[in-house]
Amino acid sequence: MTELKEGSELLQRLLVEAVRDHNVLPLTGRCNLSCCFCSHRFNPPGTNAYSFGPLSLILLGELSAYLDSQQKIIIGESATRLREGEPLTHPRFMDLLKALRALFPETMIQVTTNGSLLTPQIIEEFSMLQPLELIISLNSISSKGRRILMGDPNPGQIRQLIELLAVRKINFQGSVVAMPHLVGFEDLKQTQIFLDQSGAKSVRLLLPGFTRLTDPELIPGEDQISRLYHLVYELQHQLSAPLLLEPPLINDLNPVLAGVFKDSPADKAGLRNGDLIFKINGTQPFSRVEAFRLLTESSDPALIIWRAGQYSDFKMTKAAQTSPGIAVSYDLDPDQVDRVKTSINPAGKNLMLLSAPALVRWQVSLRVGAINKLDLLTVPSTWFGGTINCAGLLTVNDYRAALAGVANIQGYNCILVPGISFDRGGFDLTGQHYLALAEGGLPLKLIQ
Numbered sequence: 001m002t003e004l005k006e007g008s009e010l011l012q013r014l015l016v017e018a019v020r021d022h023n024v025l026p027l028t029g030r031c032n033l034s035c036c037f038c039s040h041r042f043n044p045p046g047t048n049a050y051s052f053g054p055l056s057l058i059l060l061g062e063l064s065a066y067l068d069s070q071q072k073i074i075i076g077e078s079a080t081r082l083r084e085g086e087p088l089t090h091p092r093f094m095d096l097l098k099a100l101r102a103l104f105p106e107t108m109i110q111v112t113t114n115g116s117l118l119t120p121q122i123i124e125e126f127s128m129l130q131p132l133e134l135i136i137s138l139n140s141i142s143s144k145g146r147r148i149l150m151g152d153p154n155p156g157q158i159r160q161l162i163e164l165l166a167v168r169k170i171n172f173q174g175s176v177v178a179m180p181h182l183v184g185f186e187d188l189k190q191t192q193i194f195l196d197q198s199g200a201k202s203v204r205l206l207l208p209g210f211t212r213l214t215d216p217e218l219i220p221g222e223d224q225i226s227r228l229y230h231l232v233y234e235l236q237h238q239l240s241a242p243l244l245l246e247p248p249l250i251n252d253l254n255p256v257l258a259g260v261f262k263d264s265p266a267d268k269a270g271l272r273n274g275d276l277i278f279k280i281n282g283t284q285p286f287s288r289v290e291a292f293r294l295l296t297e298s299s300d301p302a303l304i305i306w307r308a309g310q311y312s313d314f315k316m317t318k319a320a321q322t323s324p325g326i327a328v329s330y331d332l333d334p335d336q337v338d339r340v341k342t343s344i345n346p347a348g349k350n351l352m353l354l355s356a357p358a359l360v361r362w363q364v365s366l367r368v369g370a371i372n373k374l375d376l377l378t379v380p381s382t383w384f385g386g387t388i389n390c391a392g393l394l395t396v397n398d399y400r401a402a403l404a405g406v407a408n409i410q411g412y413n414c415i416l417v418p419g420i421s422f423d424r425g426g427f428d429l430t431g432q433h434y435l436a437l438a439e440g441g442l443p444l445k446l447i448q
């Protein structure tokens with residue numbers, strides 16, 4: 001992975017992009033651990049992904065000027081081609097956090113950390129910098145599991161530190177990368193139960209993607225994946241915190257709740273995991289994403305819920321533009337459907353290229369009549385290969401190979417390509433521009 005130096009034009013551009021477009025403040029690309037599933041380990045050579053050392057406080061101060069105080073400030077998550085490492089390895093991490101709090105006294109700050117550098121002192125300081133939320137990449141609650149999965153040299157301390165978070169009233173979510181073939185199903189199960197019992201607001205269970213260069217021993221077999229789905233089903237009915245599988249196992253747009261946050265408006269209204277939202281203030285939501293948005297925007301929404309074979313009325317007490325406290329899997333944004341509708345040629349033939357996971361959701365969308373006159377074509381990832389299939393990691397060559405297999409490609413009046421595969425300048429992860437796909441006069445449009 002190429003290391004970019006502070007002062008480099010490319011690093012500056014990517015940093016500003018992360019802050020302006022995502023409200024993500026990158027601190028450092030360095031990490032103190034070496035997780036076997038780390039997404040940066042098995043990139044094919046030639047992939048444009050970058051690391052960087054700890055940024056100076058001067059530069060971070062300049063970048064902070066681009067942060068939006070009305071949105072959560074995110075630290076420790078990747079938003080561009082910059083690798084985000086472990087934020088607590090930044091030698092001035094606490095100084096920076098205090099400076100941010102002084103600049104943005106009311107704004108929620110979210111910090112994602114592997115937890116290995118947390119101390120009781122740091123947790124004490126966090127408690128004085130609220131509102132703050134941590135995402136702890138726990139992965140395993142056993143010392144053996146943390147060592148195997150993350151190479152954590154001090155795995156024994158994480159249990160007490162997570163318990164201390166609850167004592168200090170610091171909101172946190174737990175994330176667990178599912179590698180049961182390496183640590184065992186019981187370890188995976190107990191890790192999620194521990195997070196729930198320790199007061200995690202939610203538990204995210206992540207199915208990692210593996211490129212064609214991944215060591216085969218790291219890749220779980222199909223039998224383990226199907227056993228994993230059973231475990232998720234079991235735990236979703238056992239844990240009190242929402243358990244969210246990523247990527248989600250959904251093949252419809254039904255607004256079914258994946259969970260309800262404790263003491264939230266949804267919890268107080270009596271909503272439960274598995275409820276289907278039929279109507280919100282008389283409107284039937286198109287998808288989970290729309291249901292979440294309608295509930296967030298509404299003040300004291302009235303709901304009709306489908307549960308156990310019957311419809312029931314519920315009333316939620318909440319202010320407009322505040323969180324309803326529900327967890328739903330991400331399916332399809334109706335705004336995106338509208339963008340597709342306005343982009344296609346209504347009188348002609350249209351083709352949309354998309355990733356395999358998105359196919360079913362768009363098929364449902366076509367079935368319910370949200371869009372007409374649109375053919376769909378899934379594009380496999382050949383650059384990353386393996387189990388990688390999300391649109392953000394597709395390249396020009398992947399799209400080119402898929403288009404080459406379409407018999408009458410010249411018959412299409414409009415070909416839509418997901419914009420998420422390209423950066424702001426229109427380049428993919430291998431440095432090719434999307435317009436290379438329009439060679440030969442193909443009527444190509446990027447769709448965001």
Ligand code: SF4
Nearest residue numbers: 031033034035038114
């Ligand atoms: S903690 Fe995160 S960045 Fe560090 S090695 Fe693990 S997955 Fe990679």
